[in-house]
Amino acid sequence: AQTVTQSQPEMSVQEAETVTLSCTYDTSENNYYLFWYKQPPSRQMILVIRQEAYKQQNATENRFSVNFQKAAKSFSLKISDSQLGDTAMYFCAFMRLTSGTYKYIFGTGTRLKVLA
Amino acid sequence: DTAVSQTPKYLVTQMGNDKSIKCEQNLGHDTMYWYKQDSKKFLKIMFSYNNKELIINETVPNRFSPKSPDKAHLNLHINSLELGDSAVYFCASSYSNTEAFFGQGTRLTVV
Secondary structure, three states, X not given: OOEEEOOOXXXXXXXXXXEEEOOEEEOOXXXXXXXXXXXXXXXXXXXXXXXXXXXXXXXXXXXXEEEEEOOOOEEXXXXXXXXXXXXXXXXXXXXXXXXOEEEEEEOOXXXXXXXX | OOOEEEEOOEEEEOOOOOXXXXXXXXXXXXXXXXXXXXXXXXXXXXXXXXXXEEEEEOOOOOOEEEEXXXXXXXXXXXXXXXXXXXXXXXXXXXXXXXXXXXXXXXXXXXX
């Protein structure tokens, strides 16, 4: 069975600094997708970044980048120049094809607090 | 303009009642989902529909019944509500192999 593990329940970072959130997953599949979602206090789930497993290049979206290590089954999120608005729960998610559709499995989340 | 919209945003109801949560997406996606987020923020898939057809039905009590009248709508009906059903329910949609877009969630409180 696929699992997604986020080992850091809570983290904090000073504004303008860099923070890395960790995520590991377990799968025997070769083709899959990985995502980071952000859930601010508003409750809305917002896609932060996406990585296809077949791509070796790490995805980057502005201040957000990932370190994807396929062999190690690791998918960490780096937030550079942290801003107060980055305060949120962050969920790592794994998606694979199953029963003819794509199924997400989410990690338990990391609560990130950006300090002024 | 909202891509995935759920109604209502908040729902407070008594045990034993029957309630529905509606979801609509205007993105033209072919797949829609219902997720449950519990008090510890754990997100778990409940159902997935592809082109109005039920594809994933996780271990969910049969008091929960999804209904997809068309590709743009996936409603969730819950019978005989129990205290343990209190949670935030998220609707989401996607094209088959792309990221899901989520609604704003419905906070259900059963008293």
